[in-house]
Amino acid sequence: MLNRKTSHFLGMRVQSELEHLSELRREAGKDRSSVRGLAARTRASVRTQSTTTTAAAAAAAAKADEDPGANLFPPPLPRPRICMWKYLDIHSMHQLEKTTNAEEMREVLAELLELGCPEQNLRDAITLDLFCHALIFCRQQGFSLEQTSAACALLQDLHKACIATPLGNVEECYRYFTNVLFCHGVRRPPFSIDLFKEEQLLALEDYVVNTYFRHFKLYKYVFTPQVRLDLSLTYMGLQPPKLWPESEMEKEESKEVEEQAVTLQEKELETVAPPEPEPSHIHVLRAYIKTQVNKELEQLQRLVEERLKASEERLSSKLTALEQPFQLPPGKSKSKTK
Incomplete structure (x- = not known):
């Protein structure tokens, strides 16, 4: 169970x-x-989001193509940060330290900065000269490898901010440069470090101001496209100009040419024609002006002659005084004879 x-x-x-x-x-x-x-x-x-984003991107690109000034304004500058070993790492700095002359330094630096052919490309040549002189300055100041790398990175970021737009932005670039410079002079980790001393910061600032900012417009002219402003004015409320047909335009042009020829002939006749007699009151006024001018000229001549005579008399009196022999007073001569 x-x-x-x-x-x-x-x-x-x-x-x-x-x-x-x-x-x-x-x-x-x-x-x-x-x-x-x-x-x-x-x-x-x-899919719908991707299609909408692609459509928005295409619309933005079309708008940028239609409006050439859309890409004219620069993007906002990046936040100032510590830029040690940013472009030139420790291995690159050791390679640059081994160079003994400027030619070797230029070759190594062109390879590290990935510059194609500085002999043919003027922009690459200018960039190479900029960083070569910066490295020479760092060696003269006795900077360490970390300081040299940070100085070159600071100059590179400044150059990128300069050539980001063909418009003038020297004040913004200088403000950005000073902020990045202070990121390497004050100990406030992780925002800033005391990589440079006060004297080194001042020397680096003077060097960048005297070399880069002094030629700021030249760098912008070389590395940015040329901007041309074409204005087209349209007045509201006015009718557009009427276009004449070709036959009427030719007739108008022929009429204008004939009128110009007639006016030229009239001008030639006017120049050849004898001058008209002047009115009586103009003749009287001209005669009065001539008489007054002659009187003033006579007075000026008299004054000049009188002054010349006075100056001649003064000179003659001085010359006669100099020509006379020097005679002692009679009292002094008697005392000497005694």
């Missing part, structure tokens, strides 16, 4: 577990279908 009951109980339990498993499978199938639908929806949304 017990075996029958236990077997019956076990059969009922197994059947209930099988039913529970079938329900779980159904729910899992529903979940899979819902997940698939959700995935399809997300894919569709991603």
Whole structure:
């Protein structure tokens, strides 16, 4: 009896577990279908977003093509940060330190900065000269490898900020340069470090101001495209000019040429014609002016002659006084004879 009951109980339990498993499978199938639908929806949304972003990018590009001044304004300057080992790492600095003359330094620096052919490209040649002189300055000041790398990186970032736009931004670049310079002179990690001393900071600032900022417009002229301003004025409320047909235009031009020829002939006749007699009152006025001018000239001549005579008399009196021999007074001569 017990075996029958236990077997019956076990059969009922197994059947209930099988039913529970079938329900779980159904729910899992529903979940899979819902997940698939959700995935399809997300894919569709991603596709729509990508299409909208591509459409927006295409519209922005078309707008930039239509408006040439859209790319004229520069992007905002980056935040000033520590730039040690930014462009020239420790291995590059060791290579530059091994150079003994300027030619070797230029070759190594051109290779490190990935400059193509400075002999043919003027921009690469100017960039190479800029950094070569900066390295020579760092050697003269006795900078360490870290200081030299930071100085070159600072100059490189300043140059990028300068050539980012053909418009004038010297004040913004100088403000950015001073902020980056202070990032390497004050110990406030992680924002700034005391890499340079105060004297070194002042020397570096003077060098950059006297070399780069003094020729700021020249660098901008060489490394930025030329900007031309073309103005077209349209006045509101005015009708556009009417275009004449070619036949009428030719007629108008022929008429203008004939009128110009007639005016030239009239001018020639006017120049050849004898002058008309002046009116009586103009003649009287001219005669009066001449007489007054002659009187004034006579008075001036008299004054000049009188002054010349007076000066001659003074000179003659001085000459006669100098020509007479020097005579002592009689009292002094008697005392000497005694």
